[in-house]
Each structure stands twice: as structure tokens, then as C-alpha cells.
Amino acid sequence: MGGRSGMSVNGAGERLRAEDPREIAGYRLVARIGEGGMGTVYLSRTRGGQPVALKVIRREYGSAPGFRRRFEQEVQAARRVQGYHVVPVVDHDTTGEQPWLASVFVPGLSLHEALAAHGPLPLPAVLQLVGCTARALTAIHAAGIVHRDLKPGNVLLSDQGPYVIDFGIARAADATQLTASGGVVGTPQFMSPEQALGDPVGPAADVFSLGLIAAVAATGRHPYGEGGALTLAAQIANTGVRPPRLDLYDDRLRPLLERCLSADPGARVGAGELAALCEKAAGRSLNDFAGWLPQPLTEELAARGRAARTPTPDPTVTDPGPRPPHGPTFATAPTAAPTEAPTPPPYPPTAPAAPRRTRTGLVVAGTAMAVVLAVVVTWTVAKAGSTADGRQEKGEGKPSGQPSHSTGPAPTPSASAAASDDSGYTVVFRDRPFALRSPSGANIVEADLDVPQVVQDTPGREIQLSEISGGGWEFYTPMGKSAGKTPQQCLQGAQSDVLPAEIKAKDLRGTLPVGALLCTITTDKRLAMLEVTDITTSHGNLPDYATRLTLWQKR
Template identity: 45%
Template sequence: MTSTPSAGLFKPLEQSDPAVVGGYRLAAVLGTGGMGKVYLSYTPGGRPIAIKVIRAEFSEDPEFRRRFQREVQAAQRVQGLYTAPVIDSDTEGPQPWLATAYVPGPSLAHAVAQHGALPLGSVLLLSVGVAEALHVIHGAGIVHRDLKPANVLLASDGPRVIDFGIARAAESTALTGTGVSVGTPSFMAPEQAAAGTIGPATDIFALGQIAAFAAIGSPAYGEGSSHAVLYRIVHEDPDLSRVPAELLPLVTRCLTRDPDGRPSLTEVIELCHEISPEPLRQGEDWLPRSVAGSITERLQLPEPAKTPPPQPTVAPTPTQYAPQQPAPGPANPYPPAGFPPAAAAPTQTAPGVPGAMPPPPGHPMRPTPPPGHRPPPPAVHGPYAHPQPPKRKRTGLIVAASVVGAIAVLAIIGALLPNDSGKDDASKSPGSSAGANTGGGADGPEEEAASGAKDKPRPDPEPVSYEGIDITQNYAVMLADDPPRPEEGDVQYSGHDLYYYVDTLFSDSWIGSDNGKFILLNNAQEGSLETCRAETRYTEKITLDQISAGSQFCVLSDAGHIAVATYGGEGESGDATYVTFDLTIWRNAEEPVAD
């Protein structure tokens, strides 16, 4: 990896930029957008990543945080060949962020601005790659909503679609306001510009816009003020006079105003193959040489920081750090080279005086710490964090010692008292440690006193059964409701115990849970509370072609409820489909899962 990065591509960090985000040391600034700033960093293993830090204005909006968390969770499920996968995130810290794989390539917007329109073969390979990326994104229940040239990166082996679904988090927040659409005006669909219903077809319109932009070097609906562009998108036809004739069938169909008239992604891919004079195969030569040179420049990355950032001399503001909890498992005792777990104290203590040494002890400019004061160790977060033991107060030790002493005294007194096991059990107080099995191996008073009070197992709740519950497509139920009533909502990734989802674009249907664990039982298993507790073959969703009438599955909600659902089949009501279940629910059967 070279230490001489290309000028202008990797900008140095400014004084206002954080040095560390979520434990990742930042190396350079990659760019700035409407929702945040993007930085270059590296994983402990040395792989480059792009970290987007959300603007503080969005971070302060509770609705944005809720949506952002949901969209990031969905985006982490997208693992396509033409997408930049999300590999890490912190949606709950003082300033949310997410990290994706770094793609060494210019955006389509930058490539066209610097080198002009792309040749036909490159445009077709671009369109096929973006269509395949959208297929994976839509399959995860995400609509991109902001597909534009700046969000399509040109890598050496094909395009990469980034920032999918993130724009949705900004909708209906305090910043955008009611009725204000989120997206880039030149590449919005008519229904998006008119604040109508947004779906997968919205992204197909944007795909047509991208193909036209790549082929002619400018937006199909022209440029100008946002209001003028949006008016043309809603009311006028695009200017396709400069689009190559071979591309017109693809672009024209994608830019149909009626979402139902646009082609499916499968049809887009087929059209591209029909148009191409030779088989479409992604390879190193899919881009013109001038654009491929931009990829080489972006491979000349700046070196990772070899020393930790200086510790702040004042308490950090919420925007300086976004710590995240260490991943489960033992902490790594051997951090990678260049990432030491602790930093030496900075030698500069006087602001604006480079190299100033700290005043000697007793100097009037050096504050005297209180007796017994010990400076805290530097905090380190992220992938190479070492967990710090919790601080214990001296008063807690004294109280604990007193309690242990009192228990020991009670144990001695109990041992000296005569055995009353022959007396009627009714004379013993409820909850007595002797219980009814004083001679059957249960702990007696001595063992109970020595080990402390034992937690009693949660009693099994009585099951409650419901028959013939019909869940319409894109509806969901919660096990806590009595009776469970299907509710319409944004099912998948929205905290529903049991949902039924239909993807009209790809004609896929499935049932699942995004608020717990989901288990399909085999024919030899009996649907019972014990079976659901014992099973570990968890999944998230099951397609309807995997089950038949009579199939059973367990739902273990994060709220602690457990249900056995028996599938009754699928039906139709008007234009919608529905599925029928019989439910047996044990409410509060387990401890709720902590958030």
C-alpha cells in the first residue's frame, strides 16, 4: 500500500473531524453529503472501509434514530456482488454511523463529469449490474429511494450500489418536515416527486435515469432549480434525443410515468442482453481506459494511523466519539500493529504552544489532584477494545462483608437448634428453606444460608388458543394482544412477532418474525412449550413453498411470549392474499430479552 495517495481524493482530517469513530481510527475524508460525512479507515486486519457519520442535526431527532436503526439492520442483510456491504454500525451512540466496504472506484457522477458519457457496452454492463444489485436490495425488503449517479461506484469488476435504504430514515423527521420528499430531484420518480406511494418500481425509474445519464452525460430531465426539474418529471416527457437508438427501448420503458407500466428487474436484464451485440460479461475492461485510471488512483490509499490520537484535555463532546459495545467473546489480547490499546499522554498542555512541557509538581499553573486521586486509564472502543472492570465502592464491600457475616451467624444458630422435621409442614412459614422435601436431598437451612436465596423457576403459564386467525399480506400480529389482531404496517424489520409478507415484484411470499426467534418444526415433532424451548434451529422467515397445511412452527418473541402456530393455508380476498393460522400462546413464558 503506497504512502503517497493521490491529491484531492483523500482529504486530510480537519480540526473539527473526530480522530476515532467507534474504535476505528480515521485516515482521511472521502466526501461530504446531505446526511453526513464519509471517512476512510481500516479494520484491525488492514482492510480499508468507508465510515459515514450522520450529521448531528439528524442524530437529535428520535424518529430518525428509530428509522435509521431499522434501515441499517435491513441493510446488513444485503450481501450482493454489486453492493458495498455494511460491515459495522452504531445506531444508538451520541452520533450514529455505519461502515461499509471501501470501493476503489469513482462514482458514476464523477466519472461522467471528468470523462464524459460512457460507450454503449459500458452502459449496458452498468445497467445489468445495478439491476442485479436492486434485485438483492429489494429482496431484503428495501427500496433504495435515492438511486443516483453519486450512489453508484464504478469498480474494476462492475458497479457497486451504495447508501440503499438510508434515505428513508430521513423522511418525516424534524429536518425534512411533513410532505417534503427525500431524494435527489433530477433522479426522482414521478410518484416520489408528488409524495405518492413509493415501491420497487420507483428504483426502476431511477435505473432508467442512470442509464440515460451514463449514455448522454447529463440528466434526461435536464438541470435547473429543484422545482423546475420536479415539474418536468411529473408533467413532461424526458429529452431522449441524444440517447443511442439501441438503448431507447430500455430507457423509455423504465421512465414510464405509471409504475405498473415499468419493466421488472428481470425484464431489464433480459433487455440489456438483447440489446448487446456480444455477450455481457463483467471484467477488467468494462470501462474506458480513462475511467479505469481513476480506479488506479483510488488504490493509492493513505497509510493507517500508526499512533493513537492524542487524548483530549477536556471532556469530549457527544459528536467527538461514538463508542460501541465490544463484540461478544474474549477481547483480543494482541491488537494489530499500529493500533496500541493505550496512548502516552500528550506533551503539549498549553493550547497553541507546540512542544510545551507540563509544569513541574507544585507549579502554580499545575493543579494539585486531591489525595488518593488516580488518573483513569484511556478509554478505547471498537474492535480492539479491552473491557475495563467496573469500579467498586468501598462502602459496597463493607455492606457485603456485613451481610456475609450475618448469614454465617444465622447458619451457626440454625445448626444448634433442634430438628423440627417431624412437625406438621403447615407450621412452617411459606417459602421456608426446609420445604416439604426435608429428607429428599433438598438443601436444608445450612445450605440455603450459605448459598443465599435461590431463584425460583418461572412457572409455566397456561396456554391460550385462538383458531382461524387470518393475516392479510403485509399485515402482522403481536402475541401479547388478546386476541391477536392483524395490523397493517411496515412489516419486516419493524418489531412484529409474526408477519406475512408478499413481494409483488418477485412474486415471493413468506412468513416470519422480526421480534424474536422463528422455528419450523418437522413432522415428527410435537408443537409444545417444551419443544419450542428446546429447539435451536432458529431462522428469520420461511417462504410459503416450504410449508403446507398442517405445518407447525414456533415463535419466541423478545417480549418473552412463546407460541405454536399451525398453518392452515393461503387464500385470496379481492386483490390481496391472506394466510390462516391456529395459535397456541404461552404468555410471559420466558424472561424478556433486554434491548
């Protein structure tokens, strides 16, 4: 597999090469941050300075019969994924000369990189890694998607737990000429037996892959022994006759591996049950990420985060010139209120991108971070001697347009991050990207601000988004507008400047414009503030809202 193409001195990517484009669909490219079998990933930034990773698909894929249609279908499916620990696809274009897609940023480095640089993880970290990744698979499978290429290179480690990337995109390669003759999509040494044999795969295939990841993360060794990628794939395909040796693994991990690595897909543990079992074995909440990684890894993540705040300059650009009046941007966020502890902006301003030409947009949802975005690789059985080391590209974020449901892990109060004042509230988390997207079809979804997440068929949350009878938002808890971003101002707005209980789709933009601060006391009696950062046209009656969510709780 083609891995990362190289890193610059500041860790934020490699300088653009002479053959690289300088702009894609209105996004000015800043650096090259990865390359693999399916394309190249570039770092770009919104006008507000937020990072965006654009994966430009190789020309041979884009010209292959059936690829663009399948690519569109699979990306649309991936964009429906919402839940914990997933890094969703948030924008794409299949109509240009070269198709491209973009993904949200998360802080972190790939598990493959972490294992190569720092060795196996301690058992508590492995259990939390597997449990949180299983949560991500639960969300992915709920959207009707099978990842098909789950491997250490597609799992990112961050200070907020692991994240899964590139789910569902591997299937698009099935429609290309490149895999028309006996091809197998995925990474051989992390395939399930049914995938290695070319049989149909379902969610259980991803659970098998996660079991392999758990074994490698705990010991640095593959449970099927030594050998090249295709040798290991052959052993996995024969697992019904010769199962892996698991007696050398820790007593707390071995039962989980046995339930993941069953030759029979129907006998494997479900992703949801696996998450619960890992939490029980770890003896701590899967939401508690305080010190979850060894100190050297924690320091590495912090260093990458600092490096990502400094954009890699393009030596061919000496003067970016004045900003254009439009293009992939965000509304500038209001500055922190004077009573709040001031914090520096996560990224310095950069040159703006050119105007967008595609029908969809992108909204950045990220914090200062270093990112890894894996490029999916197509492996063919005939390609003897090929390798797949799981190395990945970095990428994340989103510039103007349709927001994503993915909101990251459940919030956990942090003493170091908590800020308090005479309002009686302390911070649970601040400025977490949270997308309120129109549900597909004539459906209803609910936004739970305490988690946070957007769910379906679960009434009683704070906000209902409906595409029925013309569409609209309904507030389950009284919602008001705040004059500022302190908890005192938010509480006052929630109690005094109360919005109507229901706002029709046609009135949303006028009632809740960009820059609006919406506050409510949640169903869990916390104080929540949504800052509207962008509004875009969606496929339905409702516009899509990109927001930043801050949550406080009573001291």
C-alpha cells in the first residue's frame, strides 16, 4: 500500500510537488499530507483558517466504468453515519475531471504509526481502543454500511479516544476495471475469512478485523503468525481448519478475541455487545479518556497538535492576494466574552480559496490538530508479494456546506478544561462541532445536546428536526437566544429570550441566522449553547446547520 508521502519539518505535511494542483473545487491546497492506492490527500484551509483534507481520486479510478456512480452512492451512505468515534465523509464531487472527497479532522495519529513508533499498548488502552472502535462500528453498521477495510491504519488515536475513518468507501472500488478480474478489496492481513475467500461480507466481517487489530495492538504480533500480507490472508481464509493460537494473550483479552475471531460469522460477538464487554473488562467508562494512552503517545499527540497550528507554506505562492468575497468559508465566530478565559484561535488565518464550483459544500468541524486520513487500497489476489502496512494519510475538517452528524465521543468533564464563574456552572466541553442536518426523506431525527448526537425515533431530546409536513424544528426544552458566550448570558437567554416551540423550515434562516447563540437547559439539567457557524441548502425542506456546541453543568 502507498503510505504517507512524507512530512514537513513542522509535521503538518509535505510541500506541494510541481505536478500537484494548487486548487481543487475552490479550495487552495496548502500541502500534500498523504498518498495511497486510491488517491492523494491534500491539506487545505477555509478562509477562517480551519484545516480541510481533500482526497483526490486517481484518474484511472475516475475513468473506470461504474466507479463514479458507485462512488456517489457509497459516499452518500457514509455521510449518513452518525455516532461516537467515527470520522465521517462530509463532502465530495463526482462530476469533475477527478472525483474527490473530504473528511472531518480529529486530533491524532494512526494506530499503525503508534505501534511502529512506540510498540504495543498496555492492556487497559487496548480494551478502551477496542470498545470505542466497536461503538464506531455500531454506528457504521446502523447506517447499513460495512467498513470492509478496518485495519490499524484506519483507526486514529487521539486524546478523546480512537476514531474510525474511511468506512464504506472501499466498496466503490468493486465497480472499477481494476478489480474486475478476481480482485479483492481490503487489506489482506486484516480481512475476515469470508472476505479473503471472496464471499459476501456483513457487519461480522468488521468485528473479525477488529479482533485482529486488538491482538496486534496488545502484542505487536499477528495472531496468525509471521509472513507477508497474502500469506496471512491465506491462513485467515483457512481459519475454520486451523484457528489462531490465542493462549499467549492476557486472560482478560483472550475471551474477547475468541468471540471476535470465530470462523463462523454468525458466532461472532456483535459490535454493541463487544463495546459493553470491553468496558466491563477495563473496569472504567469508555468515555473516560484521562490518561488513557501512555505518556510518550500523549506527548506525540500534543506535538502533532501544535504542529498542525502552523500551516505549511507553498513556496510557489509569494503573495496570496486579497480575499475573494466568497468561496469555502465559515462565518467568523464571535470572540470570547471578556469574562471567559481567553484562548488563542486554533489556526492562523490563511489565504482564501477560490469560489466553489460544485453543488455541494463543506463545513469545517475540527479543533487544532494533526490528522491522518487513510487512502483505501485495492488489493488483488494476483499481486503477489504486495504489502499492506496500514500506513495512512492525514486529513480532516470541512469547508463550506453540508455539515456532518458525527460529533465525536461522549463528553467527559475535565478539571483542567473546566472554567467556572459565579453562574454556578462549570464547562463540560466547549465549541464542539455539532451538525444539525436535514433528515433524509420524510423522516424525523432528534438532537441530544447532552451526549451530543443526532438520533432517530428517540423522542424526548432537546431539538426535533422534521421533514414531514413542510419541515421544521421543534424544541423539546425552552430555547432562547443569548447575548454572549458566558454561562451567565446563556442562562439568561434560555430563561428570558425564549424562542417559539416550533419554527417552520421557511422561517429558520431568518429566525436563527449565522452567528446566533441558542441556549437551553437540557433534559439532563445542563446548560447548552449552540453557536450557528454556517447554514447551507440541503436536499430537503430544512437547511443544514453547522454549529459549535458548549455544555456546562452545575457545580
